[in-house]
Amino acid sequence: MxxxxxxxxxxxxxxxxxxxxxxxxxxxxxxxxxxxxxxxxxxxxxxxxxxxxxxxxxxxxxxxxxxxxxxxxxxxxxxxxxxxxxxxxxxxxxxxxxxxxxxxxxxxxxxxxxxxxxxxxxxxxxxxxxxxxxxxxxxxxxxxxxxxxxxxxxxxxxxxxxxxxxxxxxxxxxxxxxxxxxxxxxxxxxxxxxxxxxxxxxxxxxxxxxxxxxxxxxxxxxxxxxxxxxxxxxxxxGTPAPVPPTLGEVAVVLRRHAELLAAHHGPDKGLRDLRKHMAWYLRGFPIGSELRQGFALVSTLDDLDALLARLDADVPFPADAEGPRGRQGSPGTVALPEGWLDDPQDATVPHGADVLTSGG
The missing domain is CATH 3.20.20.70 (Aldolase class I)
Known part of the structure; x- marks a missing residue:
């Protein structure tokens, strides 16, 4: 992804x-x-x-x-x-x-x-x-x-x-x-x-x-x-299922994720990149809007540590955290090049399709 x-x-x-x-x-x-x-x-x-x-x-x-x-x-x-x-x-x-x-x-x-x-x-x-x-x-x-x-x-x-x-x-x-x-x-x-x-x-x-x-x-x-x-x-x-993590265990995983992102991207970009993961990690946990906002704006490992320290480590993994995650959106008409559906055997390489995503 x-x-x-x-x-x-x-x-x-x-x-x-x-x-x-x-x-x-x-x-x-x-x-x-x-x-x-x-x-x-x-x-x-x-x-x-x-x-x-x-x-x-x-x-x-x-x-x-x-x-x-x-x-x-x-x-x-x-x-x-x-x-x-x-x-x-x-x-x-x-x-x-x-x-x-x-x-x-x-x-x-x-x-x-x-x-x-x-x-x-x-x-x-x-x-x-x-x-x-x-x-x-x-x-x-x-x-x-x-x-x-x-x-x-x-x-x-x-x-x-x-x-x-x-x-x-x-x-x-x-x-x-x-x-x-x-x-x-x-x-x-x-x-x-x-x-x-x-x-x-x-x-x-x-x-x-x-x-x-x-x-x-x-x-x-x-x-x-x-x-x-x-x-x-x-x-x-066919082996026993691992026990779902408590909030404290999630906090440890989240902290490890931050370390790895900081090592890959550098501390500034790595912590910014971590922000989009926060709502997914904390979904369903009762932590309050103030803490959630703080996690969404985190910019340093020290800031993250301070926020993680405020979590109740013993809170069990919530049942309502299960189910669909990420983008869902709505169905829609697929945008296609003009005449794209005319000939399925046409082997012409589409112009510019790889430029749009150049660099990943």
Whole structure:
């Protein structure tokens, strides 16, 4: 997730999984999306975004791409410079400024262009596994996921992941898990992963039971809950669930997050970046509006320590903190380039779609 899954948050999630399960982290933690063009142009911000912790393994890098040639160059660079151990290709972004140019969730509609991009990645990846993440389609009238899944499998990707919403739905409503089941029936020779509305371990278990998918991909569910992956590991591994953290334990996690962000971004930017996480961490806890406002404006580690000291460490994790997190919004018409739907076999590279997100 852009702006969330940087090296600091990934390291925190891995630490929480290990601490709460007593075992090495088993989850695959993917870096925030970077553009293939920005990577090959060595944009400083993009190179910073591809930072991995010294002990992070496997190192998973997510690419946004619209051009087969740039894709090939980016993946060759990843291999030759040993930048990552896994490449995940994101064709699920529903943001209007991206789809308006033909990128993200709009691109799989162009079957031939999608084929060439995936082929370029796989052929240049060598031994590195390549996976594809996508959505159901553009809208209810233009589903693309079955063709995209078939193409990706035929071109040699290691797995496909489906966010069970269309681009038009954005993050609204309820994910249609039946579409994951359809993809699993349609693509039988590689793993199919499900994504959408996995907010706790029970959701993951239910998704796999209902759809037959081989694993789950978590996005918004881990916002303010980096220990979620420990709960997932326990539920899917058949071991006892970790006890939910008290407010005092959440405070310790939040403080660790601050330290990691300060190390990655520097103290000033790191603490500013932490602000957006505060409401997620403290959701449902009875701490009062004054403290909440203070956390939302925190600017130094000392300020953060002073605020954390005012929390009642014994308050148990609140039941109403469960459920959907992060953006939801409303469905809407998908912005597309003029004539985009005219010819699904048109392999013309969309103009400017990778410039909009250059630098990550």
């Amino acid at each position: 852009a702006g969330i899954t940087n090296v600091a948050f990934r390291q925190l999630c891995r630490e929480q999984e290990t601490a709460r399960t007593g075992q090495d982290a088993a989850g695959l933690y993917v870096c925030e999306m970077v553009t293939a063009r920005a990577l090959v142009e060595r944009h400083p911000d993009t190179l910073h975004m591809t930072t991995f912790a010294p002990d992070e393994s496997p190192r998973s890098l997510q690419l946004y791409t619209v051009d087969p040639e740039t894709t090939a160059r980016a993946v060759r660079m990843i291999v030759e410079e040993d930048l990552a151990d896994h490449v995940d290709m994101n064709f699920g972004c529903p943001v209007p400024k991206v789809t308006r140019k033909g990128g993200g969730a709009a691109l799989p509609y162009k079957r031939e262009l999608f084929t060439r991009i995936v082929r370029a990645a796989v052929q240049n990846a060598g031994a590195l596994p390549v996976t594809v993440k996508m959505r159901v389609g553009i809208d209810a009238e233009h589903h693309t996921f079955l063709d995209a899944g078939r193409i990706a499998a035929a071109e040699g990707v290691s797995a496909v992941a489906l966010h069970a919403r269309t681009a038009a739905q954005r993050y609204s409503g309820t994910a249609d898990w039946s579409q994951i089941a359809r993809l699993k029936e349609h693509v039988t020779d590689i793993p199919v992963l499900g994504n959408g509305d996995v907010f706790d371990a029970a959701d993951a278990v239910a998704m796999m039971a209902r759809t037959g998918c081989d694993g789950v991909v978590v996005g918004r569910g881990c916002l303010g809950r980096p220990w979620l992956f420990a709960e997932l590991a326990a539920a899917l591994g």
